[in-house]
Amino acid sequence: MEIKIMKNILDRNQHRAEEVRKMLLSKKLLMVNIISSPGAGKTTLLERTCEVLGPKFRIGVIEGDITTDRDAQRLKKYNIPIVVINTEGGCHLDSHSIFKVLDSFDLDNLDVLFVENVGNLICPSQFDLGENFKIAVVSTTEGDDKPEKYPMLFREARAVILNKIDLIPYTNFNLTDFKSDLKMINARVSLFEVSCTRGDGLEMWFDWIGEKIKSIIFPMEGSQAKNL
């Protein structure tokens, strides 16, 4: 006998993600899910962002790490609340793990929560965490073929940070090809070409993310969804 089910396999994750989303909305708090391969520069991007936006906004960070707390250690100096989720080998965070740690934050005293996902370009993009949007970080040393190889992430991302542009002369990275592939997959995505270590191009990222945070803290009536 056949029993029809017709159900999303990740239904439980999706329901929990919606709960997280509702909670964040009630607290006027922006959550950004940052996804990249290992070593693309997520933590360095967060370091620069905390340095510049830390004095203007109340920042919290959830660090997804397979085993260590090394990324969290690097952010300690900014004196912000940080919670580490060790996935014990798991290749992505899910909404249940996020929901569990939200209690560790004083959500009424935060404006933005950055989630540094586990370094991986495929798995994290399948799991809704309840975030407002995803950011993809990709570095020039990984090659210019990442959008073409991992279209789901680049299609879903609200912004793409192309990091390590200062290293382009030492690689075979073709910026024109990268941009044209990205445009084919997601013509409306915001692209920031930066060097997180040298500082190039970061001002535009700070302005962009600052505006997103402000649109959550001071929503114009009925326009919050549009602004995001």
Place this chain on the structure above:
Amino acid sequence: MHEIRIAEDLSSIVVEAAKREKLLNVTRVNICFGQLVQIVPEIFEIAFREAVRNTPASKALLDIEILNVEMKCMKCGSDFLLIDNQFACNLCLSDDIKIIHGKELFIKSIEGE
């Protein structure tokens, strides 16, 4: 590796449904994945075998249907399939498109006795 977690969630749904329907053996599990989900069927099969070990579905056949990426242009209304990662209308070239199929990750049915 997300195959493992998805297989575990699938196993929970199958076991729950088998219990509800009083099935002693699940003989087949029919699922559907969109191409964009980037699941490797061979890896998923291995993950599924592990996830259903010692359950009424331990011997179930896994039938995976992969759906192509199908989109609709919100400007001219044309329906088209994704070719070469071009997420734009193949007629009017508008990027105002909606993905109709290709992101699925769902269980269609189970069979058993």
